[in-house]
Amino acid sequence: MKFIPYGKQYIINKDKRIVLKSLSNDLITTGPYVEKFEEVLKKYLKCKYAYVCSSGTAAIHLAMLSLNLKKNDVVIMPAVNFIAAYNAAKIMQLKIYLIDVDKYTGQITPNTVIECIRKNKIVNIKALVTMYNGGYPEYSKEFYDLKKKHNFSIIEDSCHALGAGYKYKDKFYKIGCCKHSDISTFSMHPLKTITSGEGGIITTNKKKIAENIKLFRNHGMKRNKSKHWKYDILKHGYNYRLSDINCALGLSQLSKINFFLKKRKKIYKKYSKELKNFDRNLIIPNYSKNINPSFHLFLINIQFNKLKRNKDHFLKFLKDKNILAQQHYIPIYKFSIYDKNKKNFFGSEAYFTNSISIPIFVKLNKKDQDKIVSAIKYYFKK
Numbered sequence: 001m002k003f004i005p006y007g008k009q010y011i012i013n014k015d016k017r018i019v020l021k022s023l024s025n026d027l028i029t030t031g032p033y034v035e036k037f038e039e040v041l042k043k044y045l046k047c048k049y050a051y052v053c054s055s056g057t058a059a060i061h062l063a064m065l066s067l068n069l070k071k072n073d074v075v076i077m078p079a080v081n082f083i084a085a086y087n088a089a090k091i092m093q094l095k096i097y098l099i100d101v102d103k104y105t106g107q108i109t110p111n112t113v114i115e116c117i118r119k120n121k122i123v124n125i126k127a128l129v130t131m132y133n134g135g136y137p138e139y140s141k142e143f144y145d146l147k148k149k150h151n152f153s154i155i156e157d158s159c160h161a162l163g164a165g166y167k168y169k170d171k172f173y174k175i176g177c178c179k180h181s182d183i184s185t186f187s188m189h190p191l192k193t194i195t196s197g198e199g200g201i202i203t204t205n206k207k208k209i210a211e212n213i214k215l216f217r218n219h220g221m222k223r224n225k226s227k228h229w230k231y232d233i234l235k236h237g238y239n240y241r242l243s244d245i246n247c248a249l250g251l252s253q254l255s256k257i258n259f260f261l262k263k264r265k266k267i268y269k270k271y272s273k274e275l276k277n278f279d280r281n282l283i284i285p286n287y288s289k290n291i292n293p294s295f296h297l298f299l300i301n302i303q304f305n306k307l308k309r310n311k312d313h314f315l316k317f318l319k320d321k322n323i324l325a326q327q328h329y330i331p332i333y334k335f336s337i338y339d340k341n342k343k344n345f346f347g348s349e350a351y352f353t354n355s356i357s358i359p360i361f362v363k364l365n366k367k368d369q370d371k372i373v374s375a376i377k378y379y380f381k382k
């Protein structure tokens with residue numbers, strides 16, 4: 001029986017050919033495809049420095065390392081996010097405060113950031129991690145204003161938002177250009193906007209940060225330019241490199257990004273049209289008019305308490321119809337590893353209780369999308 005997943009990669013023969021070609025090069029890692037891909041990414045994202053690495057998680061870890069964050073430095077980050085940023089910060093022994101999110105978008109807002117700082121009486125914040133849940137980049141400029149006020153760095157966990165952007169004063173900024181942040185990080189996991197199999201991207205406009213990223217990505221190693229056999233180790237780093245094989249695929253995928261975004265937008269529009277005013281207990285988050293999303297996820301919010309049902313019931317109902325919807329994400333404070341006060345996350349609780357992401361990916365065809373819409377509508381009639 002064929003399941004409809006919530007996301008899926010789109011790979012065509014052209015992608016396969018370039019991967020095969022990359023295997024014939026003398027260098028299949030740290031070679032020409034890495035260089036080319038980084039060059040193209042820099043142009044596409046309009047930033048000064050763009051580097052690839054082994055995953056979105058590695059990109060976030062590199063971001064924290066490159067800011068020279070140290071034990072007990074304070075970072076604040078969303079209570080609802082994929083676990084990567086939290087784990088990286090914990091491994092670095094940073095002091096973490098979680099920020100509540102909006103109950104519909106699942107994203108932090110300037111108000112929830114301010115509330116987190118106020119409630120926890122935080123005075124010396126080193127970094128704020130932002131996250132554009134589902135690829136809808138809200139409040140980038142407003143977070144930048146808070147950065148200036150509190151003097152912290154901004155790491156954008158923009159793993160959902162490759163290809164997304166926002167308008168500010170009639171100018172359009174792509175996420176990754178780092179105009180209103182210090183570092184942006186992206187994932188190229190198969191379900192993201194583009195894929196390199198596994199892979200990550202990290203961008204910045206700051207030279208010092210860029211130098212650190214390059215060092216930490218490759219064992220902290222600096223090679224002597226004229227004597228290739230000599231090198232020194234300047235930092236305790238990692239192997240977070242991405243191979244040429246992955247970069248060949250990434251490069252080929254990036255050339256199709258506009259097509260991918262267009263397809264996702266079309267799916268988004270159809271869902272919106274079908275589901276927007278269908279039932280008052282089904283809410284589609286409202287986003288600012290100033291953003292250009294990447295449409296990574298399509299979130300719906302169901303007022304389960306009014307229906308006297310719950311999210312598990314709905315997810316199981318869809319699964320029985322071969323539709324694999326998902327939850328993005330379980331709040332971090334719900335995990336066994338979390339050891340602090342779990343109270344006061346009202347937005348995150350409401351988001352977690354009611355929010356589901358339904359399938360959206362380039363290859364999702366009209367027939368399957370109609371099937372998903374019909375199943376959801378039937379759920380409300382039952």
Ligand SMILES: Cc1ncc(COP(=O)(O)O)c(C=O)c1O
Nearest residue numbers: 055056057082084159187188189
């Ligand atoms: C928001 C977010 N952050 C970080 C990551 C980690 O990326 P990766 O899986 O490439 O390590 C993901 C990937 O699922 C993600 O969705």
